[in-house]
Amino acid sequence: MFGQSGGPTSVINASAAGVFLQALSEDCITKVYGAAHGIRGVLEENFYDIGQEDRAELELLKTTPSSALGSVRYKLADPDKDDTDFKRLLEVFKKYDVRYFFYNGGNDSMDTCNKVSKFMQKAGYEMRVIGVPKTIDNDLWATDHCPGFGSAAKYIAVSTMEVYQDARVYDTGMVTILEIMGRNAGWLTAASALASLKGMGPDLIYLPEKVFDMDQFLDRVKELYAKNNKVIVAVSEGIKDKDGRYVSEYGSDLASQRDAFGHAQMGGLASTLAAYVKKATGAKVRGIEFSLLQRCAAHIASATDIEEAFLAGQAAVKAAVEGKTDLMVAFERAPGKEYKCNIKLVGLHEVANKEKKVPDEWILPDGQGVTQDYIDYALPLIQGTTTLPFEDGLPRFAKLKKVPAKF
C-alpha cells in the first residue's frame, strides 16, 4: 500500500513510479495498491489496483507533476487518546493482507507514518513501514535534501533569470518583488540566489529564518533604487516581524484562516510589500507570486530531482522487502567535489514533526542574502533537463486507469 500526502510537487509521482515498478517486480508482493488521497483512502477502503495499470503510464509518472493518486492533509490523532483511526487502519490492512506500507510526504506525513508504524508494532501486526521523503520546502530532518526541492528550486532560479531580463527592459525605474513558498524554512526562497551565478539574481533575499524589519527593508530598497534604478527582491511567504507577526498579515486577513495542521494560509505578501515600497519610493513596483506554479511546473523539473525521487521510492520497497521497517529513506551527500548522494535509512521518529532550516552561517550577516555555501549545496540539485514528452505541443502526462481494488 502506497499513499501520497501533503502538498504536491513536480516529482512526487516519480517516487510513486519507483515504489510501484519495484513492488510489481518483487515476488513476495502479490498485490500493489495505491491509496486515493493518502491515509484517508486507506481508512475509507478507497484504493486502486496498480497491477491493472499499463507499464508505460507508470513510467510516465516520472514526469507527471502533482499527486496522481490524490493527496490529503489529515492529521491522525494521538493513538493514546483516540485510536479509532488506527483500529480502522489495522482492520483494512488485515482485510487485504497489507504487509507493506509506504507513505510519501513531508514532516506531517512522516508523523502519520511514524504513528502507523508504532501502532501496528504495538498491536503485534507484522508490517513493514517505510517513509518516502517529499517536500518542495526541503525542511525534512536527517536527509541532505528532499525530492521535490530541486525541481522547485530550478523553476525559481530560471524564472528569476527570466524576470530579471524582463524587468530591465525599460530605462525607467522599477522594483520587482518575488514571493516564494516556504513557511518556516527559506530553502526555496534562497534558490533565487542561483540566478546570481548568471548575474541575474535578486538584489535582496529575505528568508523566514531571520526577523524581518520593514523600515530596514525599505531603507535598503530606497538605497539600491537610487543607485541602480532597478531592484529585485525575493521574499519568503513566511517572513515575520520581531513580534512574530507574519508580514503577509499586514495587508490582508487571509492569514487568519488556518488549515487542519494549524498552519496559517499564506498569500498576498508580494502585493502588500509592493504597496509599502511604492509609497516609500514612488517607483513602479510589481509584485509577482510564483504561487502553485513553483511546485507543479514539471516542464522545467530537474532531471537530478526526478531520478532521486524515483530512486527513493525504489529504495523504500527494497528496504521493506529486506525486512527493514519504521524508517524513512534519506539522502547522504558523499564527500568530494563532485556531487554524489547515497541513500540511507533513518528512524521515522527522528524525522516526524521536525523542521530543518537554512543554517545561520549560510545566511549573510545582514540577513539579506545567502552565502556561497548555499549555492554549492543547491546547485547540483537543479542539474539536468526533464525528458517530459510533448504531444500536440503540450505535455503528455500519465493517465492512470485507477481501477478500484477488489476484495
Add this chain to the structure above:
Amino acid sequence: MFGQSGGPTSVINASAAGVFLQALSEDCITKVYGAAHGIRGVLEENFYDIGQEDRAELELLKTTPSSALGSVRYKLADPDKDDTDFKRLLEVFKKYDVRYFFYNGGNDSMDTCNKVSKFMQKAGYEMRVIGVPKTIDNDLWATDHCPGFGSAAKYIAVSTMEVYQDARVYDTGMVTILEIMGRNAGWLTAASALASLKGMGPDLIYLPEKVFDMDQFLDRVKELYAKNNKVIVAVSEGIKDKDGRYVSEYGSDLASQRDAFGHAQMGGLASTLAAYVKKATGAKVRGIEFSLLQRCAAHIASATDIEEAFLAGQAAVKAAVEGKTDLMVAFERAPGKEYKCNIKLVGLHEVANKEKKVPDEWILPDGQGVTQDYIDYALPLIQGTTTLPFEDGLPRFAKLKKVPAKF
C-alpha cells in the same frame, strides 16, 4: 538601424537575430546599429555597433527572452503639430547615413514606425522603413498572428495543465482563478483552452471582447462548484462590466494610474475575483496571476514562434534591400489542413494603432469559452520545443558587448 519597442516577449530577440544576421550579410549595408531603448536611443544618439558582437551571441538571441537592446514606451507627437523629435531623428539618420530603419513592436510601435516613414518621405530623405511585428497580445491588424503570441500561448496552455494537476490533488473543494494578460484582446486568455485538448482546461474563460457580468459569473461558478467540487476559471486582465469599468478596479485603485499611452495599469484582478467567489461560495479560492512570467518564459517558448520571429526579422531586411519601404512584415496562413504561413508585406498605415480582437464567432454564445475554430487557429503556433541551451542547470542567454556606435 534596428530598435525594439513595447512590452518584451520571449522571441523579440529572435527577430533581432534575424535582422542583425541578415543585415550583416548584405553588401549594401556597411554598418549595423542596434538602438538602446528603441526610438529614444536614436533620438539620444545612443546605439550599439552590432558588427562588434560575436556571431555566436547573436545566434543565442534566438532563445533569449525580453529585449536585449532595451525597449521603450515613447509616443512620438503628431508631426503636423510638433516635429521636434522627427527633425532630430532626421539629423541622426543623416549624421550616421542610416538608410534602413527597422522597428520591432506592436500597434503603438507601428504607429511610431509609420510616422517616421511618412516624415522621412516628406522630408525627401531616402530611407527604407520596415516594421517587424511583435506582441504577446496577438492584436496586430493585417497579419494571421504575431511573433511572441505562440510562446506566451504555450506558456499559458502548459501552466494551465500543470495548475489543473495541482488543483485536483485534494478531495476538498477548490476554485482557481487564472489571470492572463490581454488588455483589449482575449487571444492569450483563450490560449488556456488549449489545455482542454488534454482534458485539463479551465471550466470558464472570460475574454475582454465580451461584457463581464459579476452575478452571472458567480452563478456559474456556484453551479459548477456544486457539481464538480473544483472549478478553474481563466480571465483576461482587461475584462470590463456593462458600464465599461474594469473589473480589476473593483478591488483596487491600481488601475487609476495610466502609462504614457493612456493605458490603465492592470493588476489584482485574480485576487479581487477570488474575494468575490470566496464570499459567494465559501470555497477555498486561489487567484494566480501569470504576470510577467507569461511573456518572458523563454524556457518554454514555442519553436514555431522562435523560427517565425527570426524569419520576420530576416524578411524585413531582405525587403528593404530589395527597395521596399513603408511596410510591415506579416504572416498569411496558407490554405489546407497542414499549417504553413507565408510572409507578406502590408502597409504600415494599415496596421498603426489598430487592434485585432478575437472574432465574435470564435467565442461561445454564453461568452464563457472559445470554439474549436480558435483551437485550430492557435494550436499550430505552440508547436515545437525551444533549443535554449543550459549551462550549470541554468539557461544560457545571449550576452551582448553593446559597444557604443562611434561617429
